Structures are given as C-alpha cells and as structure tokens.
Amino acid sequence: MRVAVVGGGIIGLAIGRELLRRNADVTVYDPAPAGTGGAWHVAAGMLAPGGESAxxxxxxxxxxxASNELWPAFADELGDVGYDDAGTLSVALTADDLAEARREWAHQKLTTLTGSQARDLEPALSPRVRAGAFAPTERQVDPRKVVAALRRALNGRIVRRNISNLSEMEGRVIVAAGCGTATLTGLPIRLVKGQILRLRGEPGLLKHVVDGAADGRHVYLVPRADGEVVVGATQEERSDRAITAGGVHDLLRAALDLVPGLSEHEIAEWTVGHRPGTPDNAPIIGALNDRVIVAAGHHRNGVLLAPITARLVADLVLTGAADPLIDAFTPGRFGCA
Structure with a gap:
C-alpha cells in the first residue's frame, strides 16, 4: 500500500517508520527535513503521563x-536517544505551592515526601523546598536525538516538499503537520507559544528530572548525561516567536530557587517554539474522511504520544480498524466528519 505522510516532525516520522516496518510504501513530505522549526526541537522530552494528565x-x-509503556522498546529500537528511566521528583517551595501540588500528587497516587526526604533523593535541591513526591515510572528522552534516529530509519523516503492542498495528493494521506494541520484540514488547531532554556555545566548536579513550583512559578529541569539541563517552559496563548525578558526571568528565577547550584551553569541556548493545541488540549487522531487520516494537535504530549500514535494510525491505515483508545480523539468531536 502507498501512503503519504504530510509532516516530518516527531509524530509524522514515527508514523512513517511504523508503516515502513509493516511493509507499506510510505513517503514523508516535509518542507524542511533538516530544519528545527517543529515543536520537537524545543521540547524537553519528559515522558510523564501522570504529570501531563489534566x-x-x-x-x-x-x-x-499506554504510550509510556511502549517507550522502553521504542527507544531501544532507535538506539541512543538519551533514554533515562531515573524517574521524576516533583517539589514545592512554598506553602501555597505545596497546597497546589498536593492535589496533583493525590491524583497521581504519589506519596508525599518531606523536604529532607526529597533532598536525600536530590541533594542539589534548595533547603527551602518544603516537600516533594517521587514518580518512579516517569522517563525522559532527547527529542532531537529521537528525530535524528527516525530520519535515519526513513532514509530515502523523506521528500522536501511543502504541501499546501491535500487535493494534490493521491491515495491514502496522513496529515501530521503539527500547527500546519489547521491550514490543510480546517481543524481547530492553534499555536501555543513556549520559551525554553538550556544550561550547561558539569554533569551530575541532578540525578532525576525535577518538576516543581517556586512562588507560583512552575518549572521543570531535565538533566542530560553531558551536563546540559533543559529548563522549561512557558505556556503562552501567543503566535509570535519573541524570546521575552519576562519569560526568561520567570524560568531562571524558579530554577535557581529550586536548585541554587544552577547559578554556575552557562546559558547555552534559549529557544521559542509552538505547541499545536486543540480546543480541549487533547490530540486529534482518526479519519477526517475516507482518504485522509489526521494525527495532530498533541499539544504538550507529542514526544510522549509518538509511539502509540504511530501504532494506532498504522493500524487504521492498514487494517481499517480503529482502536477504542482513539474514540475520544476523532476529528468528529469538533464537527468535522
């Protein structure tokens, strides 16, 4: 079967790879296959189903x-993608931060740790941290390495071409164009701006992903093996690409309040990107019509949901069977058949 995938971000590439593994004749169309404009390029790569569930x-x-369970095997197949299963330590700095955090920890069924217990797990935490909770099943990957590995797997099947009208495509078409999906399909996908920092210092300051709040400012700190620490991310209902003093200040202040040792790190990169959001902030996965399938609008969860989206969409294309997992995510919920 010949299948065209429109979009070369982490979702489109994962779908293309899964179809290729199942012997489909797949071509991925990407206007900039070596580019860095997608949400994946600025994503931290946290695989945190509990923390990301609203x-x-x-x-x-x-x-x-379900997708989190697929990630160990998915990462193993791709090779070195920065996979780390050390877990996530959520922390709260102030009494107000703790009151809000307790609601989320209860939702995730996590046991609350004292500030001292949290520092036993992560000695670099500030002595001001009041409490924490540890999520051992959460993981992380480096999305830039994941995309590079997926591109290698699809060598020769990625075509540099900007698709502006689906009517020019023949056969089965999968639209996985992120924020660009709205223009192609009319579906209500909006741009959600995010600013993110990358700091660099000596490896080993942090052992786990730290996800915390400091005086009402939420931040996550994702350590890499080479000493990089990803600090993210703002969430703004804006479509511009400006890196703002306020955004950088809020991220750095919260990061340093939680982990003072980061003050010695170098600011290696600051970046801005856009998440593809939907009205209910859940993805769109399913048939738009008898020829076009959509896999877009993953908002904050594109990296986490890449393996399961690839599997479910490949099933839909090759067998016509729609898994009940995607019943709630079809385009029809927005009045699109």
Whole structure:
C-alpha cells in the first residue's frame, strides 16, 4: 500500500517508520527535513503521563499511560536517544505551592515526601523546598536525538516538499503537520507559544528530572548525561516567536530557587517554539474522511504520544480498524466528519 505522510516532525516520522516496518510504501513530505522549526526541537522530552494528565480530560490518561509503556522498546529500537528511566521528583517551595501540588500528587497516587526526604533523593535541591513526591515510572528522552534516529530509519523516503492542498495528493494521506494541520484540514488547531532554556555545566548536579513550583512559578529541569539541563517552559496563548525578558526571568528565577547550584551553569541556548493545541488540549487522531487520516494537535504530549500514535494510525491505515483508545480523539468531536 502507498501512503503519504504530510509532516516530518516527531509524530509524522514515527508514523512513517511504523508503516515502513509493516511493509507499506510510505513517503514523508516535509518542507524542511533538516530544519528545527517543529515543536520537537524545543521540547524537553519528559515522558510523564501522570504529570501531563489534566483533571478535566480524564480520557487522555489511558492513552498517555499506554504510550509510556511502549517507550522502553521504542527507544531501544532507535538506539541512543538519551533514554533515562531515573524517574521524576516533583517539589514545592512554598506553602501555597505545596497546597497546589498536593492535589496533583493525590491524583497521581504519589506519596508525599518531606523536604529532607526529597533532598536525600536530590541533594542539589534548595533547603527551602518544603516537600516533594517521587514518580518512579516517569522517563525522559532527547527529542532531537529521537528525530535524528527516525530520519535515519526513513532514509530515502523523506521528500522536501511543502504541501499546501491535500487535493494534490493521491491515495491514502496522513496529515501530521503539527500547527500546519489547521491550514490543510480546517481543524481547530492553534499555536501555543513556549520559551525554553538550556544550561550547561558539569554533569551530575541532578540525578532525576525535577518538576516543581517556586512562588507560583512552575518549572521543570531535565538533566542530560553531558551536563546540559533543559529548563522549561512557558505556556503562552501567543503566535509570535519573541524570546521575552519576562519569560526568561520567570524560568531562571524558579530554577535557581529550586536548585541554587544552577547559578554556575552557562546559558547555552534559549529557544521559542509552538505547541499545536486543540480546543480541549487533547490530540486529534482518526479519519477526517475516507482518504485522509489526521494525527495532530498533541499539544504538550507529542514526544510522549509518538509511539502509540504511530501504532494506532498504522493500524487504521492498514487494517481499517480503529482502536477504542482513539474514540475520544476523532476529528468528529469538533464537527468535522
């Protein structure tokens, strides 16, 4: 079967690779296959189904959990993608931060740690940290390495071409163009701006991903083996690409409040990107019509959901069978058949 995938971000590439593994004749169309403009390039790569599940969208949790279970094998197949399963330590600095965090920890069924217990796990934490909770099943990868590995797997099948109209495509088409999916399909996908920093210092300051709040400012700190620490991320309902003093200040202040030792790190990179959001902040996965399938709008969860999205979409294309996992995510929920 010949299949065209429109979009060469982490979702489109994962789908293309899965189809290729199942012997489909697949071509991925990407306007800039060596580019860095996608949400994946600025993503930290946290695989945190508990922390990313929103209370108001409980139907998203089974999908997140299912994809998280696929990641160990998925990462092993791709090779060196910075996979780390050390877990995530969530922390709270102030009494108000703790009151908010307790609600999330209870939702995840995590045991609350005292500040001292949290520092036993992560000695670099500030002595001001009041409490924490440890999520041992959460993981991380480096999305830039993941995309590079997926591109290698699809060598010779990625075509540099900007698709502006789906009517010019023949056969089965999968639209996985991130924020660009709105223009191609009319689906309500919006741009959600995120600013992110990368710091660099001696390796080993942090052992785990740290996800915390400091005086109401939320930040996550994702350590890499080479000494890089990803600090993210703002979430702004804006479409511009400006890196702002306020955004950088909020990220750095929260990061240094939680882990003072980061003050010695070099600012290696600051970047801005856009997450593809939907009205309910859940992805769109399913048939738009009898020829076009959509896999887009993954918002904050594109990296985490890449393996399960690839599997579910490949099943839909090759067998026509729609897994019940995607019943809540079809384009039809927005009035699109």
């Amino acid at each position: 209370f108001e969208f409980p139907f998203l949790e089974p999908l997140l959990a």
